[in-house]
Amino acid sequence: MTDNSIIRLAIQRKGRLSEDSLRLIKESGIKFSNGTGKLKSMARNFPIEFLFLRDDDIPDYVADGVADIGIVGENVALEKGKNIDNIKKLGFSKCRLSLAIPKEIEYSGVEQFQNASIATSYPKILRTYLDKHNVSAEIHEISGSVEIAPSIGLASGVCDIVSSGSTLLSNGLKEVETILNSEAVIIGNQNMSAEKKATLDKLIFRIESVQRGKNSKYILLNAPNKNLDKITALLPGMRSPTVVPLADKDWSSIHSVINEDDFWDVIEKLRTAGAEGILVVPIEKMII
Ligand code: ATP
Ligand code: MG
Numbered sequence: 001m002t003d004n005s006i007i008r009l010a011i012q013r014k015g016r017l018s019e020d021s022l023r024l025i026k027e028s029g030i031k032f033s034n035g036t037g038k039l040k041s042m043a044r045n046f047p048i049e050f051l052f053l054r055d056d057d058i059p060d061y062v063a064d065g066v067a068d069i070g071i072v073g074e075n076v077a078l079e080k081g082k083n084i085d086n087i088k089k090l091g092f093s094k095c096r097l098s099l100a101i102p103k104e105i106e107y108s109g110v111e112q113f114q115n116a117s118i119a120t121s122y123p124k125i126l127r128t129y130l131d132k133h134n135v136s137a138e139i140h141e142i143s144g145s146v147e148i149a150p151s152i153g154l155a156s157g158v159c160d161i162v163s164s165g166s167t168l169l170s171n172g173l174k175e176v177e178t179i180l181n182s183e184a185v186i187i188g189n190q191n192m193s194a195e196k197k198a199t200l201d202k203l204i205f206r207i208e209s210v211q212r213g214k215n216s217k218y219i220l221l222n223a224p225n226k227n228l229d230k231i232t233a234l235l236p237g238m239r240s241p242t243v244v245p246l247a248d249k250d251w252s253s254i255h256s257v258i259n260e261d262d263f264w265d266v267i268e269k270l271r272t273a274g275a276e277g278i279l280v281v282p283i284e285k286m287i288i
Helices: 018-027 055-064 074-080 123-132 166-170 194-214 225-234 260-272
Strands: 007-012 040-042 048-053 069-073 084-089 095-102 117-120 138-141 157-162 173-182 184-189 216-224 242-245 251-259 276-282
Touching: 007 018, 007 055, 007 194, 018 194, 048 055, 055 069, 055 074, 055 084, 055 184, 069 074, 074 084, 074 123, 074 173, 074 184, 084 194, 117 123, 123 138, 123 173, 157 166, 157 173, 166 173, 184 194, 194 216, 216 225, 216 260, 225 251, 225 260, 251 260, 260 276
Parallel strands: 007 048, 007 069, 117 138, 117 157
Antiparallel strands: 040 048, 069 184, 084 184, 095 157, 095 173, 216 251, 216 276, 242 251
């Protein structure tokens, strides 16, 4: 490992992205210590150094090359990001950026925001959205507690991050338009050296193996030989299923991999086709 191949990854120090970002790194087999209060840490078994920062600062650090890559929400990447690449969606910290108004006010459509005042921490994304809908509104940029703006008379509506909607509800607001669906993403500097890119490719390969494993299950079952064709057709697996004869000559054991999304549907069909003793096992990593 040469110094030139070490990449710096900026992750959120403390907040909603931190835990899942660290878990993803650990599941990718990368070992490092992140004692509380630490701002920097070098991995012990992979050419990567971590910087622990506020999420808002990460896009700029990545654009400037202080960090080579970073993990942020798409909302932050889009609001603060200039001259960065979106490298990979990570599937966690899913939320949306929405417009909301006091719940007692009837909503007729986005034109209702014409000449209104809207409080948000996302002025750039909001402006782009309003422009697209030919609505001109006054945007109040505030950095936190956006949802109290209507009740204190600062604005007539808000544009804020929503996941369950309970924060809006408890502040007497209702969600009326979704302007962005967001999840955590890896962003990258646009001028990374070839050595660093090679390290990044290795990291992405590991992350994809972990993600694929999470989306799949290993399945073992016993099948009557008379229905073997029908059952193996339901289980395409990575290449094709493993079929092993059982001591009982009328039966076989089948091993395969199935997708989490089709899981219950496939199980139902397998049972109907006479499969028995079905075992389903999680997969830690999956290399194809
Ligand atoms: P920092 O102190 O680092 O600036 P922050 O307060 O700006 O942190 P968090 O509240 O920790 O940020 O949220 C980080 C990101 O997590 C958000 O930008 C968004 O992408 C996502 N997020 C926010 N709220 C939720 C939620 N309720 N559920 C899931 N993801 C969320
Ligand atoms: Mg922040």
